Amino acid sequence: MSYSEAQIAELVQPTKVHRNVYTDPEIFDLEMKRIWANSWIYIGHESQVPDKGNYITLNYGKVPVVMVRDNNNEVHVLHNRCGHKGAKLVDRPCGQIPAFRCCYHGWRYRLDGKLLGVPHMQGYEGTEFDKDDPQYSMQKLARYESLRGFVFASMNPDAPDLRTWMGGAADVMDNLCDRAPEGEVVAAGGVLRYEHDCNWKMFLENLNDTMHPMIVHRSVVESALEYIETLPEDSPRRDEAEIIPPFGASYETFEESGITGFRYGHHYDGGKTSIHADYTLDPEYEAAMLKAYGRERMLEILSFNTHNTLYYPSLTIKSAVQNIRVVRPIAHNKTIIETWSFRLKGAPESMLKRTLLYSRLINSNGSMVGPDDLTAYFRMQEGLESQASDWIEMHRNFGRDENLGDRTVGKGTSDLDMRTQYAAWRKYMTGEAA
């Protein structure tokens, strides 16, 4: 079907969402045009292009783009497309080049996208072709900005600046970086790319869905605890034993952690506490943090404990763990989730090892946590083909969330996270400024 503007607006109500937002390819295409093109989308971290000529490729929504560092050390986000016939100019995940050169007719571009040269130019003499016409250069995305090394881009020239758009949720990005004794993080230890047979929003809705861990992750928690039971009491401490069991925390524990929602669809759970709050503090790391910040500031940084923070719609971060997941939608029922890990500059190597352990244990394709989440997602994706009801409800704690002006706060089990996302969804999709 084709939707009128009014019909699109009706797909999202204060406490329910129409199933078509997950199952209809037409809605997916509209989302790419209206949400992804107008929002800020996470591209990558500056540390992934450390030197001149370094680039990474990715898709912004469905659009192939390249992030590249030019000869003036500036990082750009460009359409990965030749100004001539449209071929992708680079087609590896990452690399280093002196300039862009098309594999087809050899058109060459500076690292900031400006067309440098076209072979056998005389054929164009006397025609209207103008090499300096910007349409023949690689196009820059309308906007790109970095926040503490995290590069976002937008197709919308009128998007608010990145920090304004993030609002209070930027505190978590700052906290992730402040956890480094040198105040900076570096992408490290590679990426996992995990194909999800589901709509991208199902992944987002799960991030602060604190009603699912005790059900979905009971099996891994019980398997771990059952094995721990068999071990002698003086067995060595294992990070796994701190990482896995909190996934089985009670409703009351998650209730206390709270959820905070912001404009544009961002939200996080935790703050005062989270399922990451009781990790052993590495003494070498503590010493480095103490030296860098002094005790008061160090405690302030380390006690801001969030679980998942969503920068709607493309990025979710775990500041206390130093890993992030990036959402790359492919189709209404297919999404790629990338997991990246970060090194805290100035911290001992043990911190990166723990981050990588976490990424592998919780987010990898072979883990005992992520695949159980994915099972719930693909069952929803398939189940929603049923027309038994057109609506998915999100009533939990409705009317009891507290509006504090720049943010809304609610109990940890509130559907505040879903309502926050869909308020932004509706605004983007109906053309209001989200």
Place this chain on the structure above:
Amino acid sequence: MTTVVTSNEAIREIEALLYEEASYLDRPDLDRWLELYTEDGTYWMPAIPDQADPHTHISLFYDDRVLMEVRRRNFKHPAAASKDYTVRASHIISNIRVEKKNAETGDCTVTSNFHCYLYYRDKQTPYAGKYTHELVRSGDGYRIKSKRVDLINCDAVLNTIIIYI
């Protein structure tokens, strides 16, 4: 690496162990599978070709005894939704080469190629790559001290890998 010249008998013994391990993963039977590993045994599936180690780069799997013990329980746990499907596999192992051998103890490092078809949730997925097994003598036979699984598409976009390959 040069291939060690090994007698037919020695090769047959190694083959028998690799085939036995594969047969437990075919069924799959992780309890029997785990018995083939030493107490300090590890199972590693790197996420990039030629990955140097499992700690400074992400891996798809890196299980020592502790995680193997958790995984074998998890695989049978009635509440594990992702395990609520039939899993069957067929492993073919070939190109077996003994890369290193300690003449005194008999401990050796063995590489092989594998093709594995994995049936899971109405879908059959092919995996292919190279195994590297470190085998140590234990009584009359061998046990596995480490197994490294290099998938040829380890750095591609992959779906769930529901069990050890």
